[in-house]
Amino acid sequence: MKVLVIEDNESVAxxxxxxxxxxEIEGEFIADGLQGFQKSLSSEWDVIIIDWMLPGxxxxxxxxxxREAKNTVPIIMLTAKDSESDQVLGLEMGADDYVTKPFSPLALMARIKAVTRRYQNVNKGSQEDKGILKTQHFQINKNTREVFLNGELIANLTPKEFDLLSYFAQHPxxxxxREQLLEQVWGYEFYGDERTVDVHIKRLRKKAGVENQPFFHTVWGVGYKFDEES
Structure with missing residues (x-):
């Protein structure tokens, strides 16, 4: 496994x-943000870990x-910021997960294994499955990772939003x-913040909904469901 860590705190690094x-992980550590970004595009990585506050x-x-470079590599954000707005911002920019400092290396390792396992499983499935998933309103191409809503391409889905939408569409x-979605879509048993799921549902409603029909419904006291008829 090759991991790029962009982190300027020497003790954490x-x-x-x-x-x-x-x-037995091959890690490369870069303390400058701009250099880290350039390195992220110049090599193939299994996962990239990025600190929130960086020079450059x-x-x-x-x-x-x-994400703008169409790179779908799993990204984990390290942040000392624990406010909901900060965490939401990181997820909206395309991060797959975040870990709040101070953190346990074992907890981070579980997140690394989870996001890389999910990414590998998606790629393997894309190679084996030549079909296209169709629902009443959606057409999901697992090979190209494209989603069409009523024939129109949804062009700005993040990798995790695609995974979540695909999972819902397969279980109408x-x-x-939230715990089940974290385990099935993110790939790890829940011990973090349920707001990760809430943020992605909110984004899917905005990107993949139509007027008066959000598709992704809240079931109060339980969680969420995908329903194109209600």
Missing amino acids: SMLELFFMKE MDGVTICRKI KQVFS
């Missing part, structure tokens, strides 16, 4: 470097630019708790 050695270019900008009208 040193801790991760030692842990990566133990886990901040982590949110790096994340946004990586089935109600899922």
Whole structure:
């Protein structure tokens, strides 16, 4: 596994470097944001870990630019910011997950394995499955990772939004708790912040909804369901 870490805190970088050695992970550490962004585009990575506050270019900008370059590599944000608005911003810019400092290396390792496992499973499925998933309003191409709503391409879905929409479309009208969605779509058992799911549902409603028909419904006290008829 090759992991790029863009982090200017020497103690955090040193801790991760030692842990990566133990886990036999090939890690490259860069302290400058602009240099880190350039490195993210020049090599193939299994996952990129980005600190929020960086010299040269901040982590949110790096994340946004990586996605603008059509790079679907899994991204985990490291942040000392714990406000909901900050976490929402990171996810909206295309991050797959975030970890709030201070953090346990074991917890971060679980997130790394989860996002890379999910990414690999999606790619494997894309190679094996030649079909296109069609629902009443959606056409989902798993090979090209394109989604059409009533024949119109939804051009700005993030990788995780695509995964979540695809999962819902394969399980119409089935109600899922936030914990179940985290486990099935993000790939790890829940021990973090449920707002990760809420943010992605909110974004899907905005990007993949039509007037008076959000498709992604809240089931109060339980979670969410995908229903094109209600």
